[in-house]
Amino acid sequence: MGRNGQIRDNGNDNEQGLSLKSKIKMKIRHGFVSNSSSSSYVCEICHSATEVYDTPLTEVGFCQCDYGHVFCLEHSLNQNAPVNDDGCVTVEVCPICKLKLISDRMFVDYTQKRIGISRDEMLKDIKNRFKTYKELIEYVYE
Ligand SMILES: [Zn+2]
Ligand SMILES: [Zn+2]
16 A cells, blocks of 8 residues: 555654654553553544554654644555655545544534534433333434
């Protein structure tokens, strides 16, 4: 998929490099989960997750657009677009920013806004219609 051609070698492990990595981690909100020893990046498009130990995004085949969307490099709209050492790409190659795809979070928030029902109201509705979680998942996924 041309993915390897995209990944630039980030050989510098000096202090500046490390602080840049930290900045990326600070920037990532919805695509980032952290515990004491490791982190995992979750693709906002296909939801594949990669566990990393202080590893730059690019080394695990991920990138992040200027808007903070984290996704696999293979979803990039232009496989030849530059990826910098921190794994950042421009919004021009981000399928979410270019409205080619929608993230789950945006789907939920947009649906909520569009149909004008709050989370609490939806929960009430679910409670009224279903007695158990099993009934709910059968309705939603079957
Ligand atoms: Zn993906
Ligand atoms: Zn984006």
